[in-house]
Amino acid sequence: MATEATTDVQKxxxxxxxxxxxxxxxGPVYSPAVDIFExxxxxTLLADMPGVKASDLEIDLRENVLTLTGxxxxxxxxxxxxxxxxxxxxxxxxxxxxxxxxxxxxIDAQLTDGVLRxxxxxxxxxxxxxxxxxxx
Amino acid sequence: xxxxxxxxxxxxxxxxxxxxxxxxxxMLRLLDAAGDGAPDQGAGVFPPMxxxxxxxxxxxxxxxxGINPAELSISALRNRVSISGKREIPREHERxxxxxxxxxxxxxxxxxxxxxxxxxxxxxxxxxxxILTLKLxxxxxxxxRQISVKT
Numbered sequence: 001m002a003t004e005a006t007t008d009v010q011k012x013x014x015x016x017x018x019x020x021x022x023x024x025x026x027g028p029v030y031s032p033a034v035d036i037f038e039x040x041x042x043x044t045l046l047a048d049m050p051g052v053k054a055s056d057l058e059i060d061l062r063e064n065v066l067t068l069t070g071x072x073x074x075x076x077x078x079x080x081x082x083x084x085x086x087x088x089x090x091x092x093x094x095x096x097x098x099x100x101x102x103x104x105x106x107i108d109a110q111l112t113d114g115v116l117r118x119x120x121x122x123x124x125x126x127x128x129x130x131x132x133x134x135x136x
Numbered sequence: 137x138x139x140x141x142x143x144x145x146x147x148x149x150x151x152x153x154x155x156x157x158x159x160x161x162x163m164l165r166l167l168d169a170a171g172d173g174a175p176d177q178g179a180g181v182f183p184p185m186x187x188x189x190x191x192x193x194x195x196x197x198x199x200x201x202g203i204n205p206a207e208l209s210i211s212a213l214r215n216r217v218s219i220s221g222k223r224e225i226p227r228e229h230e231r232x233x234x235x236x237x238x239x240x241x242x243x244x245x246x247x248x249x250x251x252x253x254x255x256x257x258x259x260x261x262x263x264x265x266x267i268l269t270l271k272l273x274x275x276x277x278x279x280x281r282q283i284s285v286k287t
Contacts (some may be wrong), residue, residue: 033238038232046225048239050199050266074271075197078146080188083251087184114201114266 028090032068036096043120045101049092050114051075059109059118066096068116100123172262173280182244183219183268191280194250194272201266202239208263212256219268220245 035046045066049057052070060067070092101123108119172228181200195215200208222243253275260271 004210021282033240035225035237035239036235037228037232038235039233041240044232045226048266053265063251075267076195079190080195081190082186083194084185084187084190086249087186113203113263114199124142126138 027065028088030090031091031094032070032092034094038122041122043098043100043122045096045116045118045120047092047116047118048093048114049111049116051089051118052092052111052114054111057109057111057116058106061098061102061104061107064098065119068092068094068118070116152172156164182223182240183246184245185248187248187250189251189274192274193206194268194274196248196255196268196269196272198246198268199266200263205263205265205268206261207267208261210259210270212254212259214256215253217250217252217254217259218245218247222278236262254278 032047032049034048035042047068049068050068051072053073056071056073058067058069060069072089072091074089098120103121103123106121110117178217183200185196185198187197188195198219200221200223202225203221203223208219210219213215220243223241225239225241250272254272258273262269262271
């Protein structure tokens with residue numbers, strides 16, 4: 001089996017994570033790669049979860065801890081045997097602690113082509129307010 | 137991989153060095169069978185690919201989340217398949233401050249040599265949930281044949 005690759009993009013080592021409470025399912029657990037950015041109104045999180053269907057993705061937010069769990073159903077049939085294996089289907093799992101209050105009912109999640117886009121709107125009072133100083 | 141599948145039942149006819157090799161291979165095979173401890177090949181290469189086969193087809197699956205499938209270029213010739221494309225992460229227009237930026241982006245190009253030739257005309261490519269799946273039918277002359285024993 002010979003493979004060649006000329007790439008400027010590299011797959012980051014998918015870290016095997018030890019989750020604090022042990023999982024009931026066997027199989028590897030991966031930490032998905034994420035981008036997180038915010039503006040004045042919203043915190044946006046993008047996560048790479050290839051192979052996860054919307055129905056197999058759980059997003060949980062309680063007590064400021066955001067938990068993402070995505071399960072991948074292995075593709076293929078029992079009749080197939082391996083020729084080359086570079087990745088192993090498993091579970092994507094990652095937790096974040098949110099430092100700011102989030103407007104929970106307005107959270108928007110979208111899963112497109114294996115990428116999760118999660119928009120967490122900040123609650124009004126957490127937004128910075130422009131304070132104008134009046135001169136008397 | 138293939139070597140490890142057939143090895144344990146293969147007799148050796150020559151010298152003792154081969155025996156050492158056989159023991160080493162056998163141990164590797166056992167480690168592999170033990171499962172999760174064995175490292176996967178090709179860590180750090182994008183996109184990671186899995187290739188499987190059944191009697192009629194090869195199946196190539198690659199984890200390429202969040203790309204436009206129209207921008208992928210896939211070609212197959214004899215027993216060689218190549219996939220190239222570019223993963224671009226769109227810029228956020230608004231003024232934003234990044235806390236984490238881990239998702240990889242850039243151009244990639246991978247080529248694989250399969251054990252046998254494939255019928256390039258009938259290759260089927262699908263992209264769903266961030267996984268590219270290629271179904272590569274084996275060429276007629278490369279398919280295994282049932283041989284009946286005459287009595």
